[in-house]
Amino acid sequence: MSSSPALRLHDVGVAYDGRQVLRDVTLDLPAGEWLGLIGPNGSGKSTLLRSMAGLVRHSGTVELQDGRRPQATDLSLMPQTPELPPGMTVIEYVLLGRTAHLGWLQSESRSDRQIATSVLRRLGMASFAERTVLRLSGGEAQRVVIARALAQQAPVLLLDEPTSALDLGHQVEVLELVDELRREDGLTVVAAMHDLSVAARYSHRLALLDHGALMAQGTPQEVLEPGLLSSIYGHPLRVHTLDGHLVVLPAPRRGGAGRPRPDGGGAHAWRQESDTHRSDLLWTR
Known part of the structure; x- marks a missing residue:
């Protein structure tokens, strides 16, 4: 794990209709680290992830190691409640993760399809490639959404409750796969998780949020x-x-x-x- 930050947040805040939902969050994320975001419902975990991805207007700064603002090729976000387009097959949906790497009016290459197929295979979903996404169970759909995020091959992976619809066995499979990619490829992972025990098991550090404020950050032993x-x-x-x-x-x-x-x-x-x-x-x- 690198000591230099892959991503740096300074005084990040978000307000909706004049109500402050995230306030003055400052974090450094070293390359190769797994940071767990924990806190009660409504504490600001999802809003913080969306701020990192540039999907909500925020105060403060979110920047990469070189000072640039993150682009779509730098960050991949798995939202908590993704939209699954009717009529789209699993392989077509996972290929959406390659969109950030395509030029204007450029279509997916054979290499893009190989990446998407490889991710599905590692998640045990290869046989679902031609099935439409609306014919999937809740757990199957969640694994496909994770596959789309992984297919993007961004160095920073943002996960919002990545295993909430999965049974225990598939939870372990998905989290172990993400951790394997983190170790092998130097992936930086930020995951919002409700299960404090699971968050402690996989995270190098935890960031505890409450009412939009960062209450504690440190090792699981320190924060829990x-x-x-x-x-x-x-x-x-x-x-x-x-x-x-x-x-x-x-x-x-x-x-x-x-x-x-x-x-x-x-x-x-x-x-x-x-x-x-x-x-x-x-x-x-």
């Missing part, structure tokens, strides 16, 4: 601090180590523990306690 997580997620959480991997679980409820109570107990107690030392939990590396 029970007090901070309990405060931000509004429920007492515990962090365990199993076979060398961090596992985040909700704390067991004993006599109503963890339920918000009028006396400020439960999750509210975690939030109040954490607020007193939150400034000590904003790490940078």
Whole structure:
């Protein structure tokens, strides 16, 4: 993993209709790193990914190592809710990932088709090449969307909940493939993930967002601090180590523990306690 940043964000902010949904996010992404974006629903993970890809108007700067603004050949984004055009086959959809490499009115080459076919094969989807995308199950469609992102062969891959519709076996297959490409090709991965344990397993670093603000960044061991997580997620959480991997679980409820109570107990107690030392939990590396 290179120490030089493949992508640099400085004071990135986004507002919708006057409401600030992302505020002053600063991050350096070294080439070859896997950065996991975590946080509750509505914390700004998807908006941050779309800002990196240049799909939403934002303040601050997003730039590559050489100071350029990222182009379509530099970044590939797998959105959380992609559109699947009616009548389009799987291979045609995956070939859309090659569009960034084509000139004006230029059509896909034999090499482009080989790249798309190779990605489908690695995802176990080669036999689906001529099937229309609307005939796929939810899990199959998600793997095809990932195939399109991988076919783009951009050095920075942005994934928004890449395994949310997949069963456990296919989750592992997809994440292992992305990690293999990261190791072999120096791919930089930024993935928004709900499962904190899975995010910890694959990420070199985690960035924890809450209400559009970057609350903590650092190694999984640093960021997955029970007090901070309990405060931000509004429920007492515990962090365990199993076979060398961090596992985040909700704390067991004993006599109503963890339920918000009028006396400020439960999750509210975690939030109040954490607020007193939150400034000590904003790490940078």
